Amino acid sequence: MSLDGREALYDGSNSDGHFLRRPMSPHLDVYRFRLSMALSILNRISGVASAVGFGLAVTWLGSLAAGSKEYGRAQRVVNNPLGKLALAGWGVATVYHFVAGIRHLIWDDGHRFEKHQINEDGRITVAVTGGLSGVLLGAVFVLSRCRRKARVQG
Amino acid sequence: MANHITDMRTPLARAKGRGGLSDGVEHWEAERIGAVLLGPLSLWAVVQILRLAGHDRQTILAWAAKPHNAAPLAGMILLAARHMQLGLEVVATDYSRGWRRTAxxxxxxxxxxxxxxxxxxxxxxxxxxxxQADSRG
Structure with a gap:
C-alpha cells in the first residue's frame, strides 16, 4: 500500500472483512471527445465569464452615475477594439449560459436524458447560441453606430 | 503499511448521524430559483440594451431615472449578484480545498x-x- 493520500482512497474492504483495491474511476482522458463534454464545461466557463462581465457592467453603471467625465472614460474603454471584443465575448458567454441554463432546468425536471436527445439538443444549443448572439451583437453594434452617427450630424 | 482494522464500525455506521456534507439542497435550489427569475429579466435587459445602444449619457440617465426601469434594473443586479455568488461557490468547492477554499x-x-x-x-x-421637472408632488 502506498502512503499517497489518493492511493489510500482505493483501499477498501468487502463485507467479509477482506481487503481489496477499489477500481479506479475513469478520468476525462480515457474518453473519446463528445460535444456534450465541451458544452458541459463551457456552461461553467461561460458562467464565470458572464460573472466577470457583469462586474464590469456594474462598474460601467457606476461611471454613468458618477459624471460625464467618468462616463467618457468608461465609454473609451468600451469603444476600444479590445473593449468591443470583451463586450462581444461577454455577450456570447451570457447567451450560451442562458441557453444551457434552460437545458439544465429541463434536465432538473427529469427530461432529455437519453443519449440521442443529449446529442440532438447539444447541436441545437450550438446553433441557437451562434444565431442568437450573432443577431444580438450585430444589432447592438449597428444600432449604436447609426445612432452615434446621427447624433454627430444632428 | 499494515492492513489492520482500526475502526470496527461499518461505513454506514460511520456516516450516520453526521448530517449532510455541508447543507442540503438549499444552495442548489437557490441557484435554480435565481436562474428562473433572471430569465425574463435578461430578456427585458436585452430589449433595453437595443433601445439604448448608441444614445448619449443624458438619454440613458433619463431612462434609468424612471422607476419602472430602475426597479427591474435593481432587481436584476441583486439577483445576478446572488446567482453568480452561488455559481462561483460551486466552482470554488469543486476545485479547491482547505483554507484556500475558505479564502x-x-x-x-x-x-x-x-x-x-x-x-x-x-x-x-x-x-x-x-x-427636477420630473419630481413635482
Whole structure:
C-alpha cells in the first residue's frame, strides 16, 4: 500500500472483512471527445465569464452615475477594439449560459436524458447560441453606430 | 503499511448521524430559483440594451431615472449578484480545498456583495440626480 493520500482512497474492504483495491474511476482522458463534454464545461466557463462581465457592467453603471467625465472614460474603454471584443465575448458567454441554463432546468425536471436527445439538443444549443448572439451583437453594434452617427450630424 | 482494522464500525455506521456534507439542497435550489427569475429579466435587459445602444449619457440617465426601469434594473443586479455568488461557490468547492477554499469563498461573497451594493448605490444616485421637472408632488 502506498502512503499517497489518493492511493489510500482505493483501499477498501468487502463485507467479509477482506481487503481489496477499489477500481479506479475513469478520468476525462480515457474518453473519446463528445460535444456534450465541451458544452458541459463551457456552461461553467461561460458562467464565470458572464460573472466577470457583469462586474464590469456594474462598474460601467457606476461611471454613468458618477459624471460625464467618468462616463467618457468608461465609454473609451468600451469603444476600444479590445473593449468591443470583451463586450462581444461577454455577450456570447451570457447567451450560451442562458441557453444551457434552460437545458439544465429541463434536465432538473427529469427530461432529455437519453443519449440521442443529449446529442440532438447539444447541436441545437450550438446553433441557437451562434444565431442568437450573432443577431444580438450585430444589432447592438449597428444600432449604436447609426445612432452615434446621427447624433454627430444632428 | 499494515492492513489492520482500526475502526470496527461499518461505513454506514460511520456516516450516520453526521448530517449532510455541508447543507442540503438549499444552495442548489437557490441557484435554480435565481436562474428562473433572471430569465425574463435578461430578456427585458436585452430589449433595453437595443433601445439604448448608441444614445448619449443624458438619454440613458433619463431612462434609468424612471422607476419602472430602475426597479427591474435593481432587481436584476441583486439577483445576478446572488446567482453568480452561488455559481462561483460551486466552482470554488469543486476545485479547491482547505483554507484556500475558505479564502476563495470569502472573496466571492465579498465581491458579489460589493457588486450588488455598488449597483444599488449607482441607481440611487441616478434617481437622486434626475431632472427636477420630473419630481413635482
Amino acid at each position: 476563495i469563498k470569502l472573496g466571492i461573497r465579498f465581491a458579489c456583495l460589493l457588486i450588488a451594493a455598488y449597483g444599488g448605490a449607482s441607481i440611487v444616485k441616478i434617481l437622486q440626480n434626475r431632472p
